[in-house]
Amino acid sequence: MGIKRTVLIDEPFPDLFCGLCQGEFWEIDFIPVLVPHFVFLLLLLLEILDDPVQVRCPEDHMFCSSCIGNYLQQSRTCPHCLTDLDPSLFQPSKFVQRQIGRLRVRCPYHEAGCTWQGILSDSHPNEDR
Template sequence: MSGGYEVEQFVNTPDDDLICVICRAVLRCPVRLKCNHVFCKECILQWMKRQVKCPCCRQSIDQNQMLILFKLSKSIGRLSIRCRNEQQGCRATFLLSNEYLHISNCPYEWQLCPHEGCGERVLRKDAQAHDQSCSH
């Protein structure tokens, strides 16, 4: 189960307080239980399908008393990350909150050829060259 953001994608190692003890990743949509322990929302909801006790202190969990930590989520969004396309050659770093914007324009993002019957995956930066040589 991985509800959080992979620690390796962050430019600087995130503080331990930002790590979900269930998925061992950086908190995504952090929620606080009445016992004050914090988890990724998706992680704790999955946990509750099997158990109704906090994974840290074993106190009973009441889903109605869960608080979404919007300010913490916003702070996490201000952490710098590396592009997920680093292995393809992208060296960009940006705020986590800007990931979607970057990925939608990243020259190193894989795309499928739009020509019916081709199905080849090409990097966005190579799409025009592929389009000119595609036999489909």
């Protein structure tokens, strides 16, 4: 599953979203700002990649490690381009993980008065709620 319960401050690029995640939609609250061109997201249910894995298809698609693992129990083709996949060729993407960790976010409880803002890799007081 992708990273949840985060409210993004910057609008991320679509390449950072997982196309397989199931579950709750994000509450996305974008504040228009310039975003570096190398930020990545995964697109279907708007959950940012968690433990991103590149699957080694012609398009080098990326998915959450757990999402593609669950998907492979049903099919051995890329969910997007339908190319046959070899799980032994999958590679984690540390570069993408670092870019995701740099996304600016606000506390999911900002409407309740929390003013915390930071980067996704930071911890904040409301994490365990």
